[in-house]
Amino acid sequence: MTRLLPGILAMAIVVVASNILVQHPLGFYLTWGALTYPLAFLVNDITNRLHGPEAARRVVFVGFLTGLVCSAIGTQIMGEFGPLVTLRVAIGSGVAFLTAQLMDIVIFNRLRQRSWWKAPLIASALGSVIDTAIFFPIAFSATLSMLEPSNDVSWAGELMPLIGLGPVVPFWVSLATADFLVKLAIAVLALAPFRIAIGKLITKVA
Numbered sequence: 225m226t227r228l229l230p231g232i233l234a235m236a237i238v239v240v241a242s243n244i245l246v247q248h249p250l251g252f253y254l255t256w257g258a259l260t261y262p263l264a265f266l267v268n269d270i271t272n273r274l275h276g277p278e279a280a281r282r283v284v285f286v287g288f289l290t291g292l293v294c295s296a297i298g299t300q301i302m303g304e305f306g307p308l309v310t311l312r313v314a315i316g317s318g319v320a321f322l323t324a325q326l327m328d329i330v331i332f333n334r335l336r337q338r339s340w341w342k343a344p345l346i347a348s349a350l351g352s353v354i355d356t357a358i359f360f361p362i363a364f365s366a367t368l369s370m371l372e373p374s375n376d377v378s379w380a381g382e383l384m385p386l387i388g389l390g391p392v393v394p395f396w397v398s399l400a401t402a403d404f405l406v407k408l409a410i411a412v413l414a415l416a417p418f419r420i421a422i423g424k425l426i427t428k429v430a
Contacts, residue, residue: 228279231271235287238263239321243294247308253387253402262410264321265348268328270421273343277333284325291321311372316362324355344418345411352407356400364396 238260246257264287272280295317298309328351335343362368364380380396387398 227275228271228282231267231275231279231283232286234267235264235283236290238267239287239290240294243291243298243309253399254406258403258406259410262348262352262407263414264325265328265351265407265411266344266414266418268325269332269344269347269418272329272332273336273418273422277329280329280332281326284322284329287325288318288322291318306375310363310375312368312375312377313363315371316359319362320355320359323358324351327351327354340419340422341415345415348411348414349408352404352411356404356407360396360400360403364399365394 242257242261242264244257245260246255248256250256250258267287268280268284271283295309295314299307299311299314301308328347331350332343332347335346362371364377366377366381369375369377377396380399381394383392384395384398385391386393387401
């Protein structure tokens with residue numbers, strides 16, 4: 225377990241930081257948490273590459289439990305428009321995180337024998353698709369309002385051009401699109417620290 229401590233601490237830090245930073249807007253479609261949350265895929269992939277899928281799953285479950293604690297705390301803190309974390313957001317974030325991270329592990333493991341960059345890039349990209357496709361509908365789509373009838377998310381359903389430029393869609397679709405594009409960009413940028421990390425750590429382990 226000691227060998228997993230860096231990954232466990234890194235994942236916990238990413239999850240806690242993202243839960244805090246998601247409360248602070250970054251422009252019209254994003255929050256600062258959008259910049260930190262995708263780093264969970266980087267932590268996952270480094271752990272998988274160095275210690276294997278079982279170790280990566282342990283790190284992911286620590287992140288999941290950390291997220292549950294953060295959500296539980298957030299539901300008890302009242303903001304301007306109610307609890308900082310609503311039930312729908314808590315469910316969406318938990319299900320999306322666990323599903324996407326576990327799928328990342330499966331995809332990474334299948335590609336681990338190919339060029340060093342393919343496994344982390346493809347696994348993170350597909351994991352990001354899954355994460356985005358699960359979280360935003362659960363948290364904001366009107367079709368799932370039965371999950372928390374008392375939570376008014378009508379603002380998220382207002383029709384407007386996609387990211388201000390495209391076809392008219394519910395506002396939450398623009399939020400999801402912007403968030404996914406950031407995840408994808410960070411998946412590409414994360415290749416550099418991934419390569420540096422596995423290069424140094426593999427030498428150290430060997």
